[in-house]
Amino acid sequence: MSPATKDAKRPAKKRRNAVHREPRAVAALHLLSDAEMRRIAGKIFKLSDADETEVEIGVVSDALTRFANNTIHQNVAEQVLTVSVRTVLDGRTARATTNKTDDDSLRRVVAASKSLARSQPRIPGLLPMPGPQKYGKVARYFENTAYATPADRARAVARVAELAEKNKQTAAGIFTTGVTQSAIVNTKGLFASHRQTRAEFSITILESDSSGWAKANAPDLGRIDPDALARSASEKSAASRNPSEAAPGRWTVILEPAAVLDLVGFLFYDFAGTAVKDQRSCFNKRMGKRVMGENITLHDDVFHPLQSGAPFDGEGMPRQQVLLVDKGIPSNLVYARATAKKMKAKPTGHGMPLPNDYGEAPMNLVFGGGNSSVDDMVRSTERGVLVTRLWYIREVDPYEKVLTGMTRDGTFLVQDGRVAGGIRNFRFNQSILEMLSNVELLGPAVRAAGEESFEMVVPPMKVNNFHFSEVTKF
Amino acid sequence: MMRDFANWALETARSRGATYADARVMDIRHRDLSTKNGQVGTLAESESLGIGIRVIAQGSWGFASTDRLTREGIAACAAGAVAIAKASALAKRHDVEMAPVEAYQDTWQNPFVKDPFRIPIERQLDLLLAADREMSRVKGVTLTETSMAFRRIEQLFASSIGSVIHQVKMESGAGIVATTFAGTEIQKRSYPNSFGGQHQLSGYELVESLDLVGNAPRVAEEAVALHSAPQSPEGTKTIILDSSQLGLQIHESIGHPIELDRVLGMEANFAGMSFLTLEKLGKLRYGSDIVNVVADARLEHGPGLGTFGYDDEGVPAQCTPVITDGLFTGYLSNRETAVSIGLKRSGGTMRTESWNRLPIIRMTNISILPGAWRYDDLIADTDDAILMETNRSWSIDDRRYHFQFSTEIGWEIRGGKKTKMLKNPSYSGITTEFWNSCDAICSRKHWTLWGTPNCGKGQPMQTMGTGHGAAPARFRNIKVGAAFAKS
Structure with a gap:
């Protein structure tokens, strides 16, 4: 019952060297050097007579192998290059984007950006574009991941399908690898570029009346162990056979990291300065007040070793580490440049590409953890529910931060300190602020991957008084 | 050119061993506008042109896509799709089978009256800002938002059984939202629907039919009134x-x-x-x-x-x-x-x-x-x-x-x-x-x-x-x- 992501890390070094090299089976990987990106931007700057011009370049080269019913049923690859141009004209700004990079198309995208900019009233307080910045270093590009082949992925899928068949189970999931590049260049001399790889394996193992799930995601393919993840999902599926029905109500719950991630991920925009200014954040009038337990501390930290992403924001500002919640007290927000000016704060490097309605958001959440393992949490629980993952989470009440959703793929009754068997899935209606005030135990924080939120670093949690409102039929 | 792109893809797929192939060339154009609290929020246009190639080889599926629309780029993409299909066959249980379909050569376009991309941005923004203003006038409203979104999709589908189908779709949508924060409660009302309003396969006439400005005061008043309304029962x-x-x-x-x-x-x-x-x-x-x-x-x-x-x-x-x-x-x-x-x-x-x-x-x-x-x-x-x-x-x-x-x-x-x-x-x-x-x-x-x-x-x-x-x-x-x- 240990989180699969922990298992996935164990054989990392061994696997990193074991990546099978063979002729690439997809079109050659077209990554751009910094010089090439500067050249594209330079070409656009020559075509633009706007007061200021910003160019964003994005490259995606992704491949995804999808399997179900113990066979590969979808297997895809994509190559995309986008060029996005933001111009500023007399206090107005707008953006136009294309994936066509011939001279005529670049001329047209510049003209479209300028035409859009001219078509609107002046924007009060529009800031000049930032000049050159210095960025912290992150190393998130791994050749083994960039050059993984369809055959590498297919062989791993064949192994997990074999495991499922051997156990009279059915496997479904994905194995994806890819590279992204992004750059921001502006006429004030700013140049920021980032290249990173991504690997992800997710698996659901099904039996006639039960299922189990595991998922891991990392910049380095060597950190992903499909076989360990498959074993974990298989064990969960077997352990949750013949589920009983438990009554809804207030329960002690043990949330594995993916379940924690998908809940607390709904808080991320509430930490935006703009959300508080717009009075739609749950932290409106609650900053500096204790709204969570003293055992809850939360940072945004792109430099954390388990995090991913670029060290700059959508305007090219350097991302900073921000303490968001200090021992249960929301302490700081994140700010884009314009929001910071309006709210008399300092920009934190969390702005979204301009123009936009939402300002900024922390994208690299890191929760403080504890020392209790999931097994410790089970052992200390007289009667509770162990939750593997959650599904279809939506906000019911934005200020009390009540979320609804379902448990899924591995929900267990815990009785007298042990896992007593599978139970039918619950619907919950739970305030996240209340939940984070009722955390009894925390485990070590790990890089978790779910389906409702982007990846972040979160611990498993034992939570008291969690509200399951109804139960479904499986 | 779309037809050439598709043909190049099908030729390469066949020559690499595909037993079935289809190619979709799509040229997609977006326009997105929004306002917030009386100011322009998003103002952006984008275009994206590329090809997606789907094949069956050795009884399994492969798909690859690219925006490198040269003969060489498309051939490499098609060859990649076939190679992916062959990799899929490493974990195959049975060959893919498909229900038959006739070969069609056809063109299709949804009818619309007003091309939203030909309506001046100023006019579209004026409408949104007017609706935004009407909501802002209502005391107690703390956040006003409006939006419009338009999408034109031109696509050519060609398959190895001989279909060549050209389609153009025009989508339009718009909506407004008033949000209110009071006490310990956030409430909101949207029109004509939440999450972006109403969207149809239509031209700008859809937006004009919605009367965003006329509905703005009611929407805002209801958002304020919700704070004094009793809780819906259990x-x-x-x-x-x-x-x-x-x-x-x-x-x-x-x-x-x-x-x-x-x-x-x-x-x-x-x-x-x-x-x-x-x-x-x-x-x-x-x-x-x-x-x-x-x-x-x-x-x-x-x-x-x-x-x-x-x-x-x-x-x-x-x-x-x-x-x-x-x-x-x-x-x-x-x-x-x-x-x-x-x-x-x-x-x-x-x-x-x-x-x-x-x-x-x-x-x-x-x-x-x-x-x-x-x-x-x-x-x-x-x-x-x-x-x-x-x-x-x-x-x-x-x-x-x-x-x-x-x-x-x-x-x-x-x-x-x-x-x-x-x-x-x-x-x-x-x-x-x-x-x-x-x-x-x-x-x-x-x-x-x-x-x-x-x-x-x-x-x-x-x-x-x-x-x-x-x-x-x-x-x-x-x-x-x-x-x-x-x-």
């Missing part, structure tokens, strides 16, 4: 859903469960499966006798986001009866899944978000057919109920049994009259129990073909627009209030 009640909320109810509790790829386990890892297992076809009493639902992609159904001439594997648009007089009668299928359940042809529901995504089974226009009730008569006929309008939150389990919805606003219906506003209404239930409790559906006059522009499915995730025709309807003995209950 218990078991009769409910009446407005047509937009019923549209989303159809989407979640009928549209998704009838997707045959879910039923067959192909989406088990992410979107989930379905309670509608194969033995239920033609036997399950899905709803009461008055419930009739179709999946209709044909233009005669209306300008829905699920309307087209041909789907993305070259199958003509069709109307499939999904629920007939309450009985479950049809799935959403494609060429591959049709064969696996013994159907003679695909239901024509393969759709792709863009050139860089594989087509998958998607809803078309999943609509409940109108009933006979006049809206006023329905209210007058109802003694004690809650009328719920405009979706606020939605959630359903991964087999589509248990759902919970809340709406932005509720109204108490007592003695045949709408008596008072209620805040935070919600309802929940089990799909088939819910649809079997339907005892009244309003007439064609009150029926609207709503657009849901944000339906997510697939890995990698694809966002697709779907259509849902619905009229206000009444349901008996429904659990209400669980979303806001404390225990």
